[in-house]
Amino acid sequence: MRILVADDHPLFREALRHVVADVRADAEFVEAADYADLLARTTEDERFDLILVDLMMPGGDEFNGLVTLRKRAPSTPVIVISSRTDRASIQRAIACGVAGYIPKSASKTVMAQAVRSVLAGDVYLPERGERARPAASERLTPRQYAVLEQLARGNSNRQIAADLGIEEITVKAHISAILRKLKVKNRLQAVVASRAFLELPPA
Numbered sequence: 001m002r003i004l005v006a007d008d009h010p011l012f013r014e015a016l017r018h019v020v021a022d023v024r025a026d027a028e029f030v031e032a033a034d035y036a037d038l039l040a041r042t043t044e045d046e047r048f049d050l051i052l053v054d055l056m057m058p059g060g061d062e063f064n065g066l067v068t069l070r071k072r073a074p075s076t077p078v079i080v081i082s083s084r085t086d087r088a089s090i091q092r093a094i095a096c097g098v099a100g101y102i103p104k105s106a107s108k109t110v111m112a113q114a115v116r117s118v119l120a121g122d123v124y125l126p127e128r129g130e131r132a133r134p135a136a137s138e139r140l141t142p143r144q145y146a147v148l149e150q151l152a153r154g155n156s157n158r159q160i161a162a163d164l165g166i167e168e169i170t171v172k173a174h175i176s177a178i179l180r181k182l183k184v185k186n187r188l189q190a191v192v193a194s195r196a197f198l199e200l201p202p203a
Helices: 010-023 035-041 063-072 087-095 108-119 127-132 142-152 157-164 168-182 187-197
Strands: 002-006 028-032 050-054 078-082 100-103
Touching (some): 002 010, 010 108, 035 063, 100 108, 157 168
Parallel strands (some): 002 050
């Protein structure tokens, strides 16, 4: 299993390697210290099973770097590691298509749990969001979270398709899956249900 660890602090990269190694003893690591290095390593010839990236790493311009990374490696699960724990940052990262968001203040046990969840195909959010989300088998994919976040903004299918760079028919398919997983009947009910695990303010 090939893991890309990207952080501008060598000691934190080392700590992340230890966390992942406890989860997967067969992990092989590649490191990057800034977004330029990170993007240079995410080429067609460099395939990874997981990418862990610091949101505030130099050269990334915050979320723009994350968007570029997701375009470079669309099929690779990405976990954001960040000192930011505000709701808006977490929501924006999920909207970019990441599979997990871990505060840098999290314990080694929590970080390992997050890595384990993402490698199992789940989406991991900080503890407050985790408690309110559906059971593992019913969790939304990163793309479905992005669509749901757009629904919560009141965007139309056409707007969602344009913002996420996908076809409108794909948006409809994602919405159908969201309604099924949240066990609701319409978009309004989905938005109401989403407030629990997207941590949206009351209407």
